[in-house]
Amino acid sequence: MDTTIMQKAINTIAKRSNDEELRVCPHCGTKYAWFNKSTNSINIHVQVPACDCQERIEKEKEAAKIAEAKKEKLAKIFENSMMTPLFQEKVFSSLKETEHFDLCKKYAAEFNPKTAEGILMIGNVGTGKTTLLAAICNELMNKGFNCLFTTLSALLDKFSKYSYDNAGDITPLLQWLVSFDFVVLDDIGRETYNDKRKEVAFRIIDSLLNYKTTTALTANPEMIKKLQVLPEWKATLDRLKDTCGIHLQFTGKSMRGEKW
Numbered sequence: 001m002d003t004t005i006m007q008k009a010i011n012t013i014a015k016r017s018n019d020e021e022l023r024v025c026p027h028c029g030t031k032y033a034w035f036n037k038s039t040n041s042i043n044i045h046v047q048v049p050a051c052d053c054q055e056r057i058e059k060e061k062e063a064a065k066i067a068e069a070k071k072e073k074l075a076k077i078f079e080n081s082m083m084t085p086l087f088q089e090k091v092f093s094s095l096k097e098t099e100h101f102d103l104c105k106k107y108a109a110e111f112n113p114k115t116a117e118g119i120l121m122i123g124n125v126g127t128g129k130t131t132l133l134a135a136i137c138n139e140l141m142n143k144g145f146n147c148l149f150t151t152l153s154a155l156l157d158k159f160s161k162y163s164y165d166n167a168g169d170i171t172p173l174l175q176w177l178v179s180f181d182f183v184v185l186d187d188i189g190r191e192t193y194n195d196k197r198k199e200v201a202f203r204i205i206d207s208l209l210n211y212k213t214t215t216a217l218t219a220n221p222e223m224i225k226k227l228q229v230l231p232e233w234k235a236t237l238d239r240l241k242d243t244c245g246i247h248l249q250f251t252g253k254s255m256r257g258e259k260w
């Protein structure tokens with residue numbers, strides 16, 4: 001209905017109403033006429049002029065609910081990531097610009113889980129590999145992407161426990177693993193193997209490759225050498241290397257203990 005016609009109708013009703021009274025909006029202080037006209041069949045309740053406080057408050061409540069849900073989702077993402085609080089502090093804005101800093105920052109900024117390349121980082125301990133991957137994960141998680149940030153060793157422990165609790169069936173956990181948008185396996189080669197763990201490690205890697213889950217790996221050169229001499233590992237390493245489109249060598253000296 002046209003607003004002027006509506007206003008006229010309201011004024012007419014207001015004049016005729018015996019129940020008209022002046023009220024003040026408790027939120028903005030706007031004075032308005034409030035009346036309540038009842039007949040046998042209808043009950044009219046109009047306020048003139050209407051402020052939008054009620055509507056605004058509803059909208060604010062809705063926005064707060066959405067913000068709360070987003071916060072909860074984010075907390076869940078961080079909780080699921082297995083990332084320790086120490087690494088949750090690693091963000092690009094507070095990091096030193098070490099080797100490959102710009103590339104990693106750009107990678108996080110442009111990340112698309114469908115098209116992103118995997119990353120293989122090779123370098124000695126303390127050259128900043130893990131820190132950069134943590135910074136990538138933190139940025140991605142803040143954007144709502146699901147990331148897993150762990151070592152292959154910790155992941156193998158998780159799988160062993162799961163296998164033990166579920167009569168050897170690790171398929172659901174493999175499905176959980178490949179559902180991440182970005183998986184970081186830090187420090188590969190350091191884990192210890194028996195036949196069972198080796199088999200699980202290959203199933204983990206196979207799943208990541210087959211489901212094209214974007215994966216980032218770090219290793220130090222000695223560990224790569226150690227894995228390469230193991231016959232089954234050589235082929236797997238080659239496959240991993242092929243799926244990681246980005247290869248980064250870290251040649252810098254160790255950053256650890258620099259402050260000392």
Ligand SMILES: [Zn+2]
Pocket residue numbers: 025026027028029030051052053054
């Ligand atoms: Zn108001």
